[in-house]
Amino acid sequence: MRKLSEQELKLVQTAIIAKEISVMEILAEVYDHYISHLEGFSESEFKNELAVLDSKWTYLYCRVLQDDFIKNSDKAILKLHWQLIKGYFTWPKILSTVILFGFLYGLSQILTPAVFAFSTILPAIILSHIFNFSLVYSSRKKFKALRRIFNLDSKKFKLNYAESNSLIAAFGTLLALPSILINGPKMLENSTPEGSVNWILMILILIAFLISLVSFSAYEAWKIKSKTALL
Amino acid sequence: MSSNALIKGSLQTIILKLLEENEKMYGYEITQKVKELTAGEIKITEGALYPALHKLEAEGLLTTEIQQVDNRVRKYYSLTKDGQKEVSFKLAELQSFVESMQRIINPGLKPELGI
Numbered sequence: 001m002r003k004l005s006e007q008e009l010k011l012v013q014t015a016i017i018a019k020e021i022s023v024m025e026i027l028a029e030v031y032d033h034y035i036s037h038l039e040g041f042s043e044s045e046f047k048n049e050l051a052v053l054d055s056k057w058t059y060l061y062c063r064v065l066q067d068d069f070i071k072n073s074d075k076a077i078l079k080l081h082w083q084l085i086k087g088y089f090t091w092p093k094i095l096s097t098v099i100l101f102g103f104l105y106g107l108s109q110i111l112t113p114a115v116f117a118f119s120t121i122l123p124a125i126i127l128s129h130i131f132n133f134s135l136v137y138s139s140r141k142k143f144k145a146l147r148r149i150f151n152l153d154s155k156k157f158k159l160n161y162a163e164s165n166s167l168i169a170a171f172g173t174l175l176a177l178p179s180i181l182i183n184g185p186k187m188l189e190n191s192t193p194e195g196s197v198n199w200i201l202m203i204l205i206l207i208a209f210l211i212s213l214v215s216f217s218a219y220e221a222w223k224i225k226s227k228t229a230l231l
Numbered sequence: 232m233s234s235n236a237l238i239k240g241s242l243q244t245i246i247l248k249l250l251e252e253n254e255k256m257y258g259y260e261i262t263q264k265v266k267e268l269t270a271g272e273i274k275i276t277e278g279a280l281y282p283a284l285h286k287l288e289a290e291g292l293l294t295t296e297i298q299q300v301d302n303r304v305r306k307y308y309s310l311t312k313d314g315q316k317e318v319s320f321k322l323a324e325l326q327s328f329v330e331s332m333q334r335i336i337n338p339g340l341k342p343e344l345g346i
Contacts, residue, residue: 072289
């Protein structure tokens with residue numbers, strides 16, 4: 001086992017850059033694999049072993065690997081989200097869930113539909129932006145050394161922090177629901193039949209309730225994943 | 232060297248078993264450990280190992296831990312609680328398959344010998 005020289009490290013980095021890996025998690029893993037392998041060989045064997053590695057980690061293989069990683073990451077985050085949300089309906093967490101629903105219901109009774117919709121949507125939007133920003137920031141921080149080594153900030157392709165993105169996507173998709181919250185009050189104002197008002201209000205409460213649960217689960221998912229993953 | 236197709240079918244079991252015994256390992260370490268344990272008979276290719284690791288992680292059987300090594304990031308894999316349960320199931324499944332294969336290859340062997 002030996003340490004690679006600066007010149008050897010440069011050759012490794014050049015070889016990896018040629019693969020145009022944009023998913024940071026994969027880049028980190030490939031780089032570590034290359035170095036771990038090459039450290040076990042002498043200087044005279046270095047070039048030959050680097051060629052052996054390059055023949056295994058082809059451009060196409062890296063593409064497939066990173067695409068699969070993104071898919072797996074999305075799948076894992078969604079699964080985690082779903083588990084957490086299901087957990088809110090099990091003892092003892094269900095107590096807090098019932099209190100939350102009661103609070104939202106009470107709020108809907110004392111506020112006008114428009115104020116109710118905006119008082120639930122606004123914090124969610126602000127929180128989601130803070131959440132997204134902090135995720136991107138922490139991912140960039142964790143990959144700082146790698147970004148510097150590979151001079152990635154100057155690269156043309158967009159860097160992808162797959163695990164952070166999966167978390168943001170899982171959160172963001174459900175946060176698209178606020179559009180209904182915006183349109184809901186309009187529907188209330190325009191609706192004429194008496195009975196339909198309560199029905200629409202009920203949908204608004206349910207959406208606000210769902211957004212709250214998703215927000216809590218996104219935060220919890222981040223807490224869990226940040227201990228282990230690169231986000 | 233054993234056929235790649237044979238190894239691919241039992242790769243998940245190999246990974247889970249190694250992680251059960253070694254607590255946490257990184258990708259390259261797994262390839263080397265398998266090579267060492269089988270005296271070079273079985274060589275796990277990168278093309279099969281990393282997709283398998285990522286799949287097991289997505290299924291919740293493995294968890295990861297990040298460590299800074301020199302100027303790079305190293306990703307360690309370890310078993311989750313579900314992963315620990317899965318190891319015994321996968322091993323029993325493989326054991327049963329090997330026994331069945333033995334009976335096909337050597338029809339003279341008696342099943343009760345537990346080979």
